Amino acid sequence: MHIELLTIGNELLLGQVVDTNAVELAKELSAAGIRVTRRATVGDDGAAIADAVRDALARTGAVITTGGLGPTRDDITKAAVARLLDAPLEFSDEVWGHVLERYRHFGRTPAESNRSQAEVPRGATVLRNRWGTAPGLWLDAPMPSGGLVVMLPGVPLEMRLLLQHEVLPRLRARADGTVVRSRTVRTTGVAESTLAEAIGNIEPEIAPLTLAYLPGVDGVDLRVTAWSLPAADADARLAAAIRALRMRAPRAVYGEDDTDLAAAVLNAARARGLTLAVAESCTGGLVGARITAVPGSSEVFLGGIVAYTDLIKQQLLEVPHALIAEHGAVSEAVACAMAEGVRRNFGASVTVSVTGIAGPTGGSEAKPVGTVWLATAAERGTQAVRKVFGGSRADIRARAAQAALWLMLERMGAP
Amino acid sequence: MHIELLTIGNELLLGQVVDTNAVELAKELSAAGIRVTRRATVGDDGAAIADAVRDALARTGAVITTGGLGPTRDDITKAAVARLLDAPLEFSDEVWGHVLERYRHFGRTPAESNRSQAEVPRGATVLRNRWGTAPGLWLDAPMPSGGLVVMLPGVPLEMRLLLQHEVLPRLRARADGTVVRSRTVRTTGVAESTLAEAIGNIEPEIAPLTLAYLPGVDGVDLRVTAWSLPAADADARLAAAIRALRMRAPRAVYGEDDTDLAAAVLNAARARGLTLAVAESCTGGLVGARITAVPGSSEVFLGGIVAYTDLIKQQLLEVPHALIAEHGAVSEAVACAMAEGVRRNFGASVTVSVTGIAGPTGGSEAKPVGTVWLATAAERGTQAVRKVFGGSRADIRARAAQAALWLMLERMGAP
Numbered sequence: 072m073h074i075e076l077l078t079i080g081n082e083l084l085l086g087q088v089v090d091t092n093a094v095e096l097a098k099e100l101s102a103a104g105i106r107v108t109r110r111a112t113v114g115d116d117g118a119a120i121a122d123a124v125r126d127a128l129a130r131t132g133a134v135i136t137t138g139g140l141g142p143t144r145d146d147i148t149k150a151a152v153a154r155l156l157d158a159p160l161e162f163s164d165e166v167w168g169h170v171l172e173r174y175r176h177f178g179r180t181p182a183e184s185n186r187s188q189a190e191v192p193r194g195a196t197v198l199r200n201r202w203g204t205a206p207g208l209w210l211d212a213p214m215p216s217g218g219l220v221v222m223l224p225g226v227p228l229e230m231r232l233l234l235q236h237e238v239l240p241r242l243r244a245r246a247d248g249t250v251v252r253s254r255t256v257r258t259t260g261v262a263e264s265t266l267a268e269a270i271g272n273i274e275p276e277i278a279p280l281t282l283a284y285l286p287g288v289d290g291v292d293l294r295v296t297a298w299s300l301p302a303a304d305a306d307a308r309l310a311a312a313i314r315a316l317r318m319r320a321p322r323a324v325y326g327e328d329d330t331d332l333a334a335a336v337l338n339a340a341r342a343r344g345l346t347l348a349v350a351e352s353c354t355g356g357l358v359g360a361r362i363t364a365v366p367g368s369s370e371v372f373l374g375g376i377v378a379y380t381d382l383i384k385q386q387l388l389e390v391p392h393a394l395i396a397e398h399g400a401v402s403e404a405v406a407c408a409m410a411e412g413v414r415r416n417f418g419a420s421v422t423v424s425v426t427g428i429a430g431p432t433g434g435s436e437a438k439p440v441g442t443v444w445l446a447t448a449a450e451r452g453t454q455a456v457r458k459v460f461g462g463s464r465a466d467i468r469a470r471a472a473q474a475a476l477w478l479m480l481e482r483m484g485a486p
Numbered sequence: 487m488h489i490e491l492l493t494i495g496n497e498l499l500l501g502q503v504v505d506t507n508a509v510e511l512a513k514e515l516s517a518a519g520i521r522v523t524r525r526a527t528v529g530d531d532g533a534a535i536a537d538a539v540r541d542a543l544a545r546t547g548a549v550i551t552t553g554g555l556g557p558t559r560d561d562i563t564k565a566a567v568a569r570l571l572d573a574p575l576e577f578s579d580e581v582w583g584h585v586l587e588r589y590r591h592f593g594r595t596p597a598e599s600n601r602s603q604a605e606v607p608r609g610a611t612v613l614r615n616r617w618g619t620a621p622g623l624w625l626d627a628p629m630p631s632g633g634l635v636v637m638l639p640g641v642p643l644e645m646r647l648l649l650q651h652e653v654l655p656r657l658r659a660r661a662d663g664t665v666v667r668s669r670t671v672r673t674t675g676v677a678e679s680t681l682a683e684a685i686g687n688i689e690p691e692i693a694p695l696t697l698a699y700l701p702g703v704d705g706v707d708l709r710v711t712a713w714s715l716p717a718a719d720a721d722a723r724l725a726a727a728i729r730a731l732r733m734r735a736p737r738a739v740y741g742e743d744d745t746d747l748a749a750a751v752l753n754a755a756r757a758r759g760l761t762l763a764v765a766e767s768c769t770g771g772l773v774g775a776r777i778t779a780v781p782g783s784s785e786v787f788l789g790g791i792v793a794y795t796d797l798i799k800q801q802l803l804e805v806p807h808a809l810i811a812e813h814g815a816v817s818e819a820v821a822c823a824m825a826e827g828v829r830r831n832f833g834a835s836v837t838v839s840v841t842g843i844a845g846p847t848g849g850s851e852a853k854p855v856g857t858v859w860l861a862t863a864a865e866r867g868t869q870a871v872r873k874v875f876g877g878s879r880a881d882i883r884a885r886a887a888q889a890a891l892w893l894m895l896e897r898m899g900a901p
Binding site: 090114265296378 | 502509522526559641766768794846
């Protein structure tokens, strides 16, 4: 089963709010095996709403709208759809009863404008909204002029609950039992094009699954998707595709699906009985923040030192002044001394240090903005690596934090 | 001037990522007085892309696309638009030169698949991308079959920078002179309803501007918006509205527009010749990360200690063992000792400490999840405050970091 989404509201076209309804609908419908083929957004404009619904019905035969069902002047979805599908609005005593009941519950009296909320296009099924006053509407008009139009309120909580309780059960009954399902292999430290070359032309092997490369500051995610397959078949094919991707791109993979690299680091340390600490300069606390974002991190993570000045590097990390004077704070020697210093001070098994130039200023020809030295210290010695990251100050810092976590994972002999 | 947006990617139809590009484009274009009349999203499907671009051109005559310009097999926007507008792809030595240069900068060699990034539809203007390898493309094909098609990469940072530096200047030159413009008063530490009570019915005073309350983990933003006014008129009215809001809600305001609280803290310290340091437990580095996210923070910020275990609090922050044993790590006494300890160790003028229970476990009746003690230490003594924050572990940590920054600002006698 295919469907389109239409989200309605001037605030969406002005970019003042994020369209979380579209994300939620897309996610839930996909998971239920209903394929969203298109999303669109129009403003609070009857003609634009009618045009968009008409186009969606002509293309796909089914559309879910959100927004424009409230009691105020800019709520015009119902009237626009009623006109388009020739289903005149009729006053529903049942819906009006729900509105009155809801107001009574909060000790209020409805305004005259609320009466419009009780108007329903002829032939529509009312999807009772227990969480607000605007009901959802399910209108199954005969094709080709018609098709399925489901109207939901724009308030995210009300939309979500109506979707779960009223819309998905009805749509599932029409769907054919197949699912749209994705899995992800997460990589870091390797460019998208390099990864694509290592993986090569894997598409025939994994077909009918599709592969997408999703680059971000944390690395490149490889997402495989099964479209319209029975659930068991989809799962088996996805598992096989994940194995195939892992074989072709072994070095850069740190996990699957929602795995966070910091969680992988903590799991590896926990499994080996190791403790961790960090020494940060240019990341200023980001590595610690990433690690401690994971619940239960205190079992393994002791803490860290943010040494943002040369003096603090000397005093709290015992980096010799001569090293900084000779090599500069962003150097292999200083990165190693920082990792070793924090290891001594905290008594941790494995530590990582980060020192770099996050920009926008402070770069030079020899050490351009984005230059970062990272080092790991452990019982068997200290290892350092130099990276040059691109992007904004925030990107460089995020990439450096991700690289620090990856180094720790590697150092522990994982993944 | 009217324009439509088309964001491209299966991941958007699957609800796997939030469409931040559409939000950013809508916001920036509206601010520039260019009206976004419609947004749509299609998957990585050449026919769907071509259909959507054709429809947008027929309706509005101008469309900006994002996504599908990368080097991998699922990047097909350029080819789809080239076919639609009968503008065959031609290899551009200039673009290839940029790709090579970018790879050289990072010490890498481009893969064979990168050559496709140098292909440009005939007649297109190349919008040079200094932040990635995929250039933007500006294609002004004759109407009615054509119209303006601007293609931008889907990587958010690259999209944003190309929009700012290449697209908006060109579009502004075509627009009518009125603007949609917003300004924001930023507050923290006060609930939305309390703030609304303090501000009262300010709407008649600021009309025709509109006011929106935007609550988030960092506090409540008050946004006033001028719709379709000449720029000078909009600016004058917005400035007056900002003054009126500041008068009514003086206590909680830390800045305007894009002001970040960490930047305000750094400015206050810089103006007073003070240095800063932090001692973090439950925030695990977040406060340091917030501060060092601001360029130039090293002039003022010395660093910090992340003391995630009791032992590290004793060893590195000199918190007496007896205090922890008697009051627990999340207590006024320990927060004060942490702030004083980091102040001694770093020799900083003003410090802040955070110790709390971020959850999801670890709470008790006396100290529920969300309980956080914060303290500031300065020459004139130490002050502590207890907060109980709601939300997820991530929310509680973010709110605690924001509260720590606000405490430092207050302690310095600002704002």
